[in-house]
Amino acid sequence: MEKVLVAPAPTQKDIIRRLEQESGTEVSLCYQCGKCTAGCPAAFAMDYTPRQVIRLLQLEMVDEALKAQSPWICATCETCTTRCPRGVDVASLMDALRREALRMGIVTDHRVATFNQTFLKLVERYGRVHEVGLLMEFNLKTRQLFKDAELGLPMFKRGKVHLLPEVIKDQGHVKQMFARVKQTGGESS
Amino acid sequence: MKLAYYPGCSLEATAVEYGVSTQKTAQVLGVELQEIPGWNCCGATSAHSTDRVLSLALPARNLALAEREGLDILAPCAACYSRFRATEHQVRRDAGLQRQIQEIIGMDYQARNQTLSILEVLAGRIGLEAIGGKVTRPLKGMKPACYYGCLLVKPVEYTGFDDPEYPESMDNIMKTLGAKPVAWSHQTECCGASLATTRPEVGLRMTYEILKNAQERGADSIVTVCPLCQMNLDMRQSQVEKMFGVKFNLPVYYITELVAVACGVAPEEVGINRHFVNALYHINHLPEEVEEETDQATARQKAAPEVDRAKAARKAEAGEEPAGGTAATAGAAETPAPASPAENAGASKGALKLASRIFADDEAKAARLAGILSADAEKMKKVAQLLAQDKEKAVKVAEAFIKKEAKAKGEEVAGE
Ligand code: SF4
Numbered sequence: 094m095e096k097v098l099v100a101p102a103p104t105q106k107d108i109i110r111r112l113e114q115e116s117g118t119e120v121s122l123c124y125q126c127g128k129c130t131a132g133c134p135a136a137f138a139m140d141y142t143p144r145q146v147i148r149l150l151q152l153e154m155v156d157e158a159l160k161a162q163s164p165w166i167c168a169t170c171e172t173c174t175t176r177c178p179r180g181v182d183v184a185s186l187m188d189a190l191r192r193e194a195l196r197m198g199i200v201t202d203h204r205v206a207t208f209n210q211t212f213l214k215l216v217e218r219y220g221r222v223h224e225v226g227l228l229m230e231f232n233l234k235t236r237q238l239f240k241d242a243e244l245g246l247p248m249f250k251r252g253k254v255h256l257l258p259e260v261i262k263d264q265g266h267v268k269q270m271f272a273r274v275k276q277t278g279g280e281s282s
Numbered sequence: 283m284k285l286a287y288y289p290g291c292s293l294e295a296t297a298v299e300y301g302v303s304t305q306k307t308a309q310v311l312g313v314e315l316q317e318i319p320g321w322n323c324c325g326a327t328s329a330h331s332t333d334r335v336l337s338l339a340l341p342a343r344n345l346a347l348a349e350r351e352g353l354d355i356l357a358p359c360a361a362c363y364s365r366f367r368a369t370e371h372q373v374r375r376d377a378g379l380q381r382q383i384q385e386i387i388g389m390d391y392q393a394r395n396q397t398l399s400i401l402e403v404l405a406g407r408i409g410l411e412a413i414g415g416k417v418t419r420p421l422k423g424m425k426p427a428c429y430y431g432c433l434l435v436k437p438v439e440y441t442g443f444d445d446p447e448y449p450e451s452m453d454n455i456m457k458t459l460g461a462k463p464v465a466w467s468h469q470t471e472c473c474g475a476s477l478a479t480t481r482p483e484v485g486l487r488m489t490y491e492i493l494k495n496a497q498e499r500g501a502d503s504i505v506t507v508c509p510l511c512q513m514n515l516d517m518r519q520s521q522v523e524k525m526f527g528v529k530f531n532l533p534v535y536y537i538t539e540l541v542a543v544a545c546g547v548a549p550e551e552v553g554i555n556r557h558f559v560n561a562l563y564h565i566n567h568l569p570e571e572v573e574e575e576t577d578q579a580t581a582r583q584k585a586a587p588e589v590d591r592a593k594a595a596r597k598a599e600a601g602e603e604p605a606g607g608t609a610a611t612a613g614a615a616e617t618p619a620p621a622s623p624a625e626n627a628g629a630s631k632g633a634l635k636l637a638s639r640i641f642a643d644d645e646a647k648a649a650r651l652a653g654i655l656s657a658d659a660e661k662m663k664k665v666a667q668l669l670a671q672d673k674e675k676a677v678k679v680a681e682a683f684i685k686k687e688a689k690a691k692g693e694e695v696a697g698e
């Protein structure tokens with residue numbers, strides 16, 4: 094989608110400000126040296142490299158940044174943040190972009206979003222993550238029933254999976270926390 | 283020392299070896315671990331990709347529970363550790379956020395305690411010397427690639443106990459256990475575990491890069507400090523091998539398994555037999571290296587007089603002139619049978635092998651060195667150790683030994 098931006102709409106500025114606030118960093122600090130991209134282990138698979146994602150934000154092309162695959166490919170490894178000579182917290186910005194995209198209903202990667210949802214549902218329900226339940230539900234939702242099936246039996250034989258989830262003693266407490274976060278306008282469901 | 287213990291979801295299931303070996307290591311090294319009662323999941327990547335406040339509240343509940351007891355927390359999983367440290371850091375910096383978090387968890391939380399990684403506890407709180415004192419089965423001959431992973435040392439603001447690009451705490455621990463870690467470049471590179479389920483084509487490639495670098499640098503195994511890294515490198519190794527048409531066959535350990543084993547615990551007891559890539563065979567069959575040869579050589583040297591007498595007797599029977607007694611000649615190197623009595627006594631295989639490694643292209647010199655070394659166990663040990671670390675130095679020292687001996691002989695001759 095081609096887009097020519099003459100004057101950025103004010104809402105875009107608001108979104109950028111929110112992204113900056115949530116990630117505790119400023120996109121204007123970046124001088125486009127590309128060190129973040131050079132060290133990024135996942136850049137090879139991204140449509141916009143980490144440096145380019147920051148550039149999009151500097152140019153206030155927020156839509157483009159929110160629709161990019163990159164934030165969903167980012168593995169949150171913190172290499173970019175550690176190496177940036179200007180102190181830009183690139184990893185947190187990627188994080189903030191994912192959350193912003195969720196909030197606006199733009200989800201480029203349904204697999205990642207579904208995985209996260211399934212994961213948090215389990216935490217809400219049991220307090221802990223039951224790995225078998227997580228993978229089964231995830232594969233069911235994304236219709237890849239036999240993915241990783243070859244690993245299932247060996248795991249079971251090694252006593253590494255429990256077929257039933259464990260529920261923590263004080264589970265009501267964790268449920269309450271989820272409820273309170275939702276009340277304050279969170280996106281945890 | 284007493285610490286609150288946060289196992290996290292993985293250590294109870296897929297990473298059961300990590301949990302068991304952490305407890306065992308703590309027991310062996312005299313650390314009391316008190317599991318946080320009713321702990322909940324830290325939320326991992328899923329929470330902070332979804333909601334910032336939730337991603338801080340989930341760890342905060344556990345932190346607050348430990349704070350009540352006035353304890354610092356050991357979180358062996360690098361992902362949990364990272365989320366805990368991020369939470370502490372942000373709550374300490376932002377009073378408004380602290381209030382919000384307290385309301386959500388319904389508990390008091392001041393972030394007065396701190397979360398420790400397994401490396402901090404081992405190398406910092408317990409200390410290398412104390413660990414070294416407990417080692418009864420040194421991991422000699424093991425050449426691991428110490429893999430710290432991405433989250434344990436990055437970003438510095440949260441973690442900060444080791445260098446983010448060239449960390450060395452794990453390498454130091456492994457050296458204390460008797461192993462020889464290799465130098466490699468992927469020690470803090472991300473293994474892509476978080477993408478393995480959702481985007482395998484990306485995740486597996488990242489895993490491949492790490493395995494490849496370890497293999498190229500001559501590692502015989504990988505040591506990890508994170509259940510996600512271990513699972514990814516171990517369980518998915520066969521997937522990676524299939525995808526890229528290569529063979530790695532690199533066992534992937536947890537540091538705590540190795541500490542426990544080096545301190546005398548049976549490998550099966552800490553779950554080393556439960557790995558996907560066969561680690562049990564590897565740990566039980568570490569190659570014997572130069573250092574071991576020294577020990578053997580010393581043992582053999584002790585037995586040498588008898589062996590020599592037996593040899594001489596056999597030779598005499600065969601009608602040969604018994605070796606020994608003739609003047610030392612450099613030409614004796616042609617047949618490895620040494621000529622001087624001193625050399626004869628120690629013509630042990632170990633010394634010959636060591637000497638021929640040092641003077642690979644000078645047989646005469648090698649034979650002389652073999653003689654000197656076998657006569658003096660201390661010298662042998664020194665050269666062997668040097669060779670393992672720095673060949674050039676070993677050669678220099680060997681040359682010096684030869685010179686010294688020549689001088690001593692010369693003086694004897696002059697004195698006569
Ligand atoms: S490393 Fe920092 S300054 Fe350089 S391009 Fe990346 S974000 Fe910008």
Ligand code: SF4
Binds near residue numbers: 133143167173
């Ligand atoms: S945190 Fe994300 S963007 Fe940054 S280096 Fe790692 S994978 Fe790349």
